[in-house]
Amino acid sequence: MEKSVKEETEIDLLELYSFMRVRNVCVCKAVSEKDIIAAVESGVKDLRELSFRTGAATACGSCSSSIRAIINRELTKKNEA
Numbered sequence: 001m002e003k004s005v006k007e008e009t010e011i012d013l014l015e016l017y018s019f020m021r022v023r024n025v026c027v028c029k030a031v032s033e034k035d036i037i038a039a040v041e042s043g044v045k046d047l048r049e050l051s052f053r054t055g056a057a058t059a060c061g062s063c064s065s066s067i068r069a070i071i072n073r074e075l076t077k078k079n080e081a
Helices: 005-020 033-041 047-054 064-080
Strands: 024-026
Touching (some): 024 064, 033 047, 047 064
């Protein structure tokens, strides 16, 4: 059975809203990917410095590898520019 235009629009809006929500990488300290990117743009170069500035990865630590990956990705972008 085909979806109506209304159903497709609602699904698209739900997907859009999910992308617009802040994605906390460190749930324990409520540090978002946006916060990490901003910190790298302001000079953070590693997890230790980011943790000192934001508190990220200082509680349970399960976000450490994700944070490192984001930092490395952003530093690579910064170096290529």
